[in-house]
Amino acid sequence: MGTISIEHGDHLYWLGRYTERVFTTLKALQKTFDKMIESEHGYTEYLSYFGLTDIYADNWDFIKSFLYDLNNYNSLAFSLERAYDNGIVLREEISTEALSFLQLAKDTLAKAQKAPNPRFALLPLEDLLYGFWGCVYENIYDDEIKNIIKCGKAVERLDLYMRMNYSYKKVKKEYTRLCKNLESIPENTPYRYNSFYYNELSDILDSSDEYKTDGQKAIISLGHIFDKTEVSA
Amino acid sequence: MSLQPEQTKFAQAVGNADEINELLRRYGVKFGIYKNGVFNEQFFPFDPIPRVISAEDFKGIEKGLVQRVNALNEFLFDIYHEKKIVKDGIVPEDFIYISKGYLAQCEGITPKNRIYSHISGIDLVQGKDGEWYILEDNLRIPSGASYPLIARELTRIAAPEAFTNNDIVDNRNYAKLLKATMEHANCGGIRAILTPGRYNAAYFEHSYLAEHTGSVLVQNDELFVEDNMLYHRTYSGGKTRIGVLYRRIADEYLDPLTFYPDSLIGIPNLMEAYRSGNVGIINAPGNGVADDKGIYYFVPKMIQYYLGEEPILHNAPTYLPFYADDMKYVMDHLEKLVIKDVAEAGGYGVVFGNELSKEKLEEFRKTIIAEPRRFIAQEVIDFLDLPITDNGETVMRKADLRAFVLSGETTKVWASGLTRFSRNPDSFVVNSSQGGGFKDTWVLSR
Amino acid sequence: MKTVSFFFSTKLTFDDYVHDHSFALRIMPLETETQHILTSNLKISPFVTTQQTVDAFGNNVTTGYIKEEHRFLDFELKGKAEVNTEKYRTDYMPCYLYQSEYTLPDENLRTFYNELKETCRAESPSERAKYFCDVLSDMITYEKDVTSTETTASQAFALKKGVCQDFSHILISILRMDGIAARYIAGLAFCDGETHSWIEYWTGEHWEGIDPANNCPGTDDYLVISQGRDFRDCAINRGVMFGTYTKQLQLVRTVMQ
Numbered sequence: 001m002g003t004i005s006i007e008h009g010d011h012l013y014w015l016g017r018y019t020e021r022v023f024t025t026l027k028a029l030q031k032t033f034d035k036m037i038e039s040e041h042g043y044t045e046y047l048s049y050f051g052l053t054d055i056y057a058d059n060w061d062f063i064k065s066f067l068y069d070l071n072n073y074n075s076l077a078f079s080l081e082r083a084y085d086n087g088i089v090l091r092e093e094i095s096t097e098a099l100s101f102l103q104l105a106k107d108t109l110a111k112a113q114k115a116p117n118p119r120f121a122l123l124p125l126e127d128l129l130y131g132f133w134g135c136v137y138e139n140i141y142d143d144e145i146k147n148i149i150k151c152g153k154a155v156e157r158l159d160l161y162m163r164m165n166y167s168y169k170k171v172k173k174e175y176t177r178l179c180k181n182l183e184s185i186p187e188n189t190p191y192r193y194n195s196f197y198y199n200e201l202s203d204i205l206d207s208s209d210e211y212k213t214d215g216q217k218a219i220i221s222l223g224h225i226f227d228k229t230e231v232s233a
Numbered sequence: 234m235s236l237q238p239e240q241t242k243f244a245q246a247v248g249n250a251d252e253i254n255e256l257l258r259r260y261g262v263k264f265g266i267y268k269n270g271v272f273n274e275q276f277f278p279f280d281p282i283p284r285v286i287s288a289e290d291f292k293g294i295e296k297g298l299v300q301r302v303n304a305l306n307e308f309l310f311d312i313y314h315e316k317k318i319v320k321d322g323i324v325p326e327d328f329i330y331i332s333k334g335y336l337a338q339c340e341g342i343t344p345k346n347r348i349y350s351h352i353s354g355i356d357l358v359q360g361k362d363g364e365w366y367i368l369e370d371n372l373r374i375p376s377g378a379s380y381p382l383i384a385r386e387l388t389r390i391a392a393p394e395a396f397t398n399n400d401i402v403d404n405r406n407y408a409k410l411l412k413a414t415m416e417h418a419n420c421g422g423i424r425a426i427l428t429p430g431r432y433n434a435a436y437f438e439h440s441y442l443a444e445h446t447g448s449v450l451v452q453n454d455e456l457f458v459e460d461n462m463l464y465h466r467t468y469s470g471g472k473t474r475i476g477v478l479y480r481r482i483a484d485e486y487l488d489p490l491t492f493y494p495d496s497l498i499g500i501p502n503l504m505e506a507y508r509s510g511n512v513g514i515i516n517a518p519g520n521g522v523a524d525d526k527g528i529y530y531f532v533p534k535m536i537q538y539y540l541g542e543e544p545i546l547h548n549a550p551t552y553l554p555f556y557a558d559d560m561k562y563v564m565d566h567l568e569k570l571v572i573k574d575v576a577e578a579g580g581y582g583v584v585f586g587n588e589l590s591k592e593k594l595e596e597f598r599k600t601i602i603a604e605p606r607r608f609i610a611q612e613v614i615d616f617l618d619l620p621i622t623d624n625g626e627t628v629m630r631k632a633d634l635r636a637f638v639l640s641g642e643t644t645k646v647w648a649s650g651l652t653r654f655s656r657n658p659d660s661f662v663v664n665s666s667q668g669g670g671f672k673d674t675w676v677l678s679r
Numbered sequence: 680m681k682t683v684s685f686f687f688s689t690k691l692t693f694d695d696y697v698h699d700h701s702f703a704l705r706i707m708p709l710e711t712e713t714q715h716i717l718t719s720n721l722k723i724s725p726f727v728t729t730q731q732t733v734d735a736f737g738n739n740v741t742t743g744y745i746k747e748e749h750r751f752l753d754f755e756l757k758g759k760a761e762v763n764t765e766k767y768r769t770d771y772m773p774c775y776l777y778q779s780e781y782t783l784p785d786e787n788l789r790t791f792y793n794e795l796k797e798t799c800r801a802e803s804p805s806e807r808a809k810y811f812c813d814v815l816s817d818m819i820t821y822e823k824d825v826t827s828t829e830t831t832a833s834q835a836f837a838l839k840k841g842v843c844q845d846f847s848h849i850l851i852s853i854l855r856m857d858g859i860a861a862r863y864i865a866g867l868a869f870c871d872g873e874t875h876s877w878i879e880y881w882t883g884e885h886w887e888g889i890d891p892a893n894n895c896p897g898t899d900d901y902l903v904i905s906q907g908r909d910f911r912d913c914a915i916n917r918g919v920m921f922g923t924y925t926k927q928l929q930l931v932r933t934v935m936q
Binding site: 003004005006007008009085088089091092095096099100103104107145186188189190 | 258259260261423431436440441443444447448449450451452454455465466467468469470473
């Protein structure tokens, strides 16, 4: 490939973020659906992750909104649509095959909407995402470019894990993964980390106690990880 | 030259239409369309009954197209330099300079290897007599090659035996031909395809061809001209020189400092870099003067003038009211002719004489007399219908063929093409935006 | 023959920083049969490397690209030339016979021409051009600030007012309707504080200058900078830049002696 523009770099990063968002929210939603089997408003915890108020009549109302509603920015459909938007402009970098997985994912979601049992109909979605990433990693030859999408993916996963109150052990694992990706981004490129926020994040995630008390602060630091201007403490 | 028996022989579906369309969906074979201001992506429906062109027929088409495109390239060089064909009275001066496609800003520019039309999309139809007629030349940014390309990949999966049992020329070399054509025009640097963006009708094709020719797909804001060279702004803050730009945006928008100043999709000073021979542009800006409806009439004369040969492929019989003899014929036969306004494009300004009321016909007659240069008149060709499957039944529909001619080291005709058909039984319009579809085009090797 | 010194400067100022600024200047006077450039010096600030090309109409084009942020673009041209209008230019292009963007006549201007044609007894292109120029001179008032660089021949004709650019466009439009090829000239004229415009028409053998704003023939006091179908081909400075500026101010000063 050899040459990639800033614009394509951005699309790669967001492609990583949105596909990961689809993946992790899908898993969380499946868990929530499971909870709904025995409880009337089984989704309240899920809403609390994102600080959202309960405006849903019942479980079914919640499911419809969080799976298919494109006007709900937290829905699976919305994230998948954004992933597709970012992917479609990267055909020559990630390949037609990789894009076909996103098309199939969209089709699967559309089919699930008509299926009597959406949870069952959504099962292939996870496989399709694995297929998509495998295909992307296979097709991007340049490690530096591949690392951009990996960074997007790792940032998104860590962010969601922290919001969803995952255990310190799991968060720490994802954090370590992110560090590896961040360290290999060369200086003076758009996704080089901001050392102030990077250090701040490290301080919190280095111990489980700090994570418990300062988890919210860690989420904020992560949000600034690629800020252009360096801040001195 | 009749093809009827062979058409019947092959008039069976290759694979299942639904299966292949499902695969085409999967691979994102789409075109963008605006309806009521909202962007939508539509799938381009595929019909599994191939159009078959015999080896002998294709040989004739191939020779005729090479000859035609070579003459058109000579014409473009001549028009932007000495204009001998005008001085020698073959083409009246007015037809050149009132054409919207003529760009005075391109005067004196000689592209590398003197090639102006690198990718020519020539639209043909086959008459019921088996004869092929040229309907129109597209020398600016003809689109459509990607659809048959990807369809062939899929039909070979869906119906392998059809390809084992028939001698069909493999058409999957288009990307390779295109890449070689781009390299031949390369002035030193990487290959790039310039797209107006994802919301362009042909975006799928732009990105698909970029992927398959190993070119960088770019938009104008990623490019800049510095020191008279075209560069791609890279992610890490550097720049990579572009040696050849296959642009999929119209001439007028290419360079806001040379053409339309308000263009937001152009690259400032691109034309100066191009004029200096520092970057190749595919196809050359200014080509519109040669695919103008008014100029179409003169293409057979160009072939005689520049090549000293007789045209192998014929135009649909065309009359220019500009000439007194032709005017008389047009006036006497207006009700059976199709009249085209040379200033209009994309299916607009086309009037069928037999569809006009008596009053309208008389009104139109006056318009033609008042502005004879504005119109051309053509005989309505009774063209061969092709079988298509429609809800499990085989029905006959109008279809045309866009042949792709690539001019690099030599002029080559891609042994395939885009066969488009109309969905509507009464329609002559084969445009994809009108609900039509496409077929695979088989060229037989013997 | 006359030796002239010329000086020309433009200061382009933006009210906020701009970047990725591409420009194309048509400012270096042409070397032609009727004028020989002895010296010609162009200074551009901020510093930028430039390239010289020659466009389709024979104009010198100076291109450049300033990536970094800046708030102004100044250029200054100084030089000496020998002008000799006893010689003739013969660089004909057929496109000059056809109306272009700025000269395309509307119904009003076309009607005016059709009437004018009836009153014109002259036969040769030179005499016809002089006649048309005389009529326009009586009819159109030279007045600043009523038209802009965007004004077309038809619009200026409707106003019956305008500056040299408008006079040129109207005369070109009329000459082309009359079947006489005509081109737009941008240049410097003796005793004029700004850039000037006049036209040239084709006699059948060569170009002949005529200045419709002053209703006089082109002389050794006129220095040609650029030529084209109309103003669009001759803009001194065309540019594209990025930034949040809302205004740009252009100051032009010329001296010729």
